[in-house]
Amino acid sequence: MIKESNETPKRKRRTKEEIQAARAAGEVPTKRVKKVVEKVDNQEARVSEDKPIKKVPIEQSVILMSCLNPTVAKVVINSAKENGVEVVLLEDSVLKDYVSRKSTCEDKALETFLSDSTNRINATNKAIQLHNLLSKDENDEDRIFTEQEIVNKTNLSHSKTKKILCLLNTFGLIEFAGRNTEFLFKHSPKTQLNYVHGEVMDSCQGLNQNIIKYRTLLDSLSISREEKNELYKAFIEDIKRTVIKY
Secondary structure, three states: OOOOOOOOOOOOOOOHHHHHHHHHOOOOOOOOOOOOOOOOOOOOOOOOOOOOOOOOOHHHOEEEEOOOOHHHHHHHHHHHHHOOOEEEEOOHHHHHHHHHHHHHHHHHHHHHHHHOHHHHHHHHHHHHHHHHHHOOOOOOOOOOEEHHHHHHHOOOOHHHHHHHHHHHHHOOOEEEEOEEEEEEEOOOHHHHHHHHHHHHHHHHHHHHHHHHHHHHHHHOOOOOHHHHHHHHHHHHHHHHHHOOOO
16 A cells, blocks of 8 residues: 655756746746956055146136235135136235225215215105104104014015115114114204214214324334334325315
């Protein structure tokens, strides 16, 4: 009598030809091919820390610079060097002369703007409209208003409100009270004139104090009296050129 065996029959191993035929028929998944990455024995050559200097056209190879800010000057010089550009430093007096002339042009532009009757009329109308919006009392020149009040009662942003207040202050129509977010209205031409007069006197007082500081520091230097006189004379001439002639 033949006994049944519980052992699982061994699976017949297929030949290479049978496996290829099964793959072609789609019965066996295609064999995965491992991608072999060859290791490079030699390490990549390190890039030199000193970058090669670029060649630029002759008309682009020089920068004439005068800069009183050492941090900015260093950045410009390093960048120019990397791009093969030569930096020629001018004397500080060149820049100071440019700044002086630029300030003079700005002063003339401001004088022209303020002298235009149309600009003054427009600014005055803005001041009247603003005051009517914030108050009904025409005798409230001692009352302090705030920037926030304007923002709350209009659709103006804080930045737009600041610009309007600066414009009105330029014409003497308002006076800033301590901070630029608080101000007082100056309704009549007389009060406007008195306000601007006070501003000029405050500026003169500050100028006098700075002149005293300069003169005291100059006297403490260990140089000859002739040199001190020459420096002080040049200092006074600089002030005269800066202050508008009256």
